[in-house]
């Protein structure tokens with residue numbers, strides 16, 4: 001299998017908690033990351049994205065060792081629940097930041113932004129300010145910004161937690177379509193087993209700072225084998 005992500009004995013201590021991650025994620029897969037609160041799911045994402053400094057092991061993304069690669073240079077986009085749009089910038093500009101942090105966009109860059117906004121159902125929203133958008137629209141904008149970054153790995157940290165069930169379902173459908181069309185590798189933290197089963201093809205269960213189970217999504221609820 002081609003691996004998008006491999007963590008080998010990756011260790012880190014934070015506030016008295018020891019984390020030790022071993023994990024292999026096939027390229028193009030959609031993995032639901034599950035586990036109790038405080039088990040280390042967000043920490044796993046921060047390690048992959050390069051926001052935490054580890055003290056053991058290796059992180060490989062797309063087969064490349066990330067030891068000396070800064071977060072901004074990693075082949076990764078992160079999308080959070082509170083989707084971090086800049087309140088003082090309109091939607092076009094917020095998404096454009098995904099193309100060029102200095103906002104120096106050529107014609108092709110501007111087309112990329114417009115296409116991404118269309119793709120997530122926000123054509124015509126270019127001049128809108130984040131405060132005038134609904135929660136679902138803000139989440140769509142965050143997806144558009146991830147899309148224009150063109151990174152092969154997308155990490156979603158409870159992206160729909162703030163949305164009501166119907167919108168959650170709708171946004172899940174959009175995410176599934178984007179995954180199918182773009183072929184990126186998705187890891188999504190979710191506490192909802194039904195959502196995991198609907199969207200993902202694999203799961204990872206984290207407990208006490210370690211991956212304790214992983215496999216096909218159909219086995220998500222099977223009893224744990226030690």
Ligand SMILES: Nc1ncnc2c1ncn2[C@@H]1O[C@H](COP(=O)(O)OP(=O)(O)OP(=O)(O)O)[C@@H](O)[C@H]1O
Pocket residue numbers: 014015016017035036037038039040041042043044
């Ligand atoms: N920078 C830090 N300093 C100290 N402790 C930390 C730090 N970051 C995380 N922790 C602790 O590590 C543990 C794992 O945190 P993490 O956010 O990864 O859990 P999680 O599985 O994502 O939880 P949740 O589902 O509640 O979001 C928690 O007990 C948290 O308090």
